[in-house]
Amino acid sequence: MTDIWAVLPVKELEGAKQRLSPRLSPAQRQALMRVMIGEVLATLVAARGLAGVLVVTLDPWASAEARRLGARVVTDGARDGHTGSVTAAARLLAAEGRGGLLTMPGDIPATTPAEIEALLAAHGPAPAFTIAPAHDLLGSNAVLMSPPLAVPLRFGEDSYYPHLDAARAQGIEPRIVPLPGIAMDIDHPADLDAFARLPQAEGTSSLAWLREHGIA
Template sequence: MKHQEKSPKDLLFIVPMKDPKRAKSRLSNVLTDGTRQRLALTLYRQTLTFLTGLSKQAGCDFGILVVTNSQPITNLASDFGVGTLQQSDEGGLNAAVAAGCDWATAHDYRSVCILPADLADHDSKEYLRLLSCARTDRSIIICPSQDQGTNALMITPPNALPFCYGAQSFHRHLEEAEHVGLLAVILPLEGISHDIDSANDLARPVSSAIRNLLKTRSFRIQEARS
């Protein structure tokens, strides 16, 4: 595991990222395999571009850790100067983020923010708002997705919350937070609520990088099978 230490160790962004060959499977009925992979990689690259830019802004010093079992994803993180934690097996998303949180605990981070690498776009104003939210001891700040999933999830301390990523995880994370005695703050943010999971998400506003990808000839949107 390689990771560049950042100081102060107040906050670590954890970005889980699948092998692009297996990513965005819910789009397999509308996108070719090659385009799905390129989409996953473009979304991942824009996440790292955004986060590394944000961390350079005054007052936003935080660490970034990618959790993956993919060598190309590890190499790309390294190009951005971002550390990676190798996911040891196919434990899935919950195991990946839990491993990231264990790493954050072992390295004395006060809080983590789990951010999936498939958001349609990023608006720094929203993240500055998220970062300025008071993080009390034993708390979560949760930004739901449009389909009641969990997009940004800030947790203090890092290993306080059992993870329930999957369908309707926004509600399940709130229930778990209550169960383990964490204060929960719900922060609905329009931009952060839009991830790209389904064909409908491709019809909504997306970043210019994704727009450009969808304009290329390799993009082929097929009729969804009924």
């Protein structure tokens, strides 16, 4: 299995993470999002087995950070939401003849290169679909598929089981790989506390930021 590209969609950070507004100010939400995206990007760049990292964004900071870490930046689909961004990237990779894609969000800062490598190791020969669910078994926090357009994707609060069904509808039996760092997305106020209790969060810049600001 070769030529798998990571796809990280990053929407413009102004107004990010509004569901965290009971605990964080707008400036704090934007600052935390930058810390988390930076950690996820660095993890993807460090993981062995990926051919490259592609960031779909129009955000100036995210574009600069991606380029600083050696990632490729594209803008097609960046205003079309999470699903639109990933689908546009999948079409681009397919047109370039790439082997597959791994996509994950920017709000899972406890993930590690070892988790990415575990997903790659679990992935089978094409056509194949491997998924790591969110901790609530509702979200699809990492999706790995080959070829890049093997399964139509539709992200949202309740996408995990629909993605399993979508893979099976294409004749592909999905491989499910639960991973604690990937599972822990930070989207709701309660997630801040759950993240702070996660052993894997220790040593992350995101947890250090939350503690520094008295949030965790």
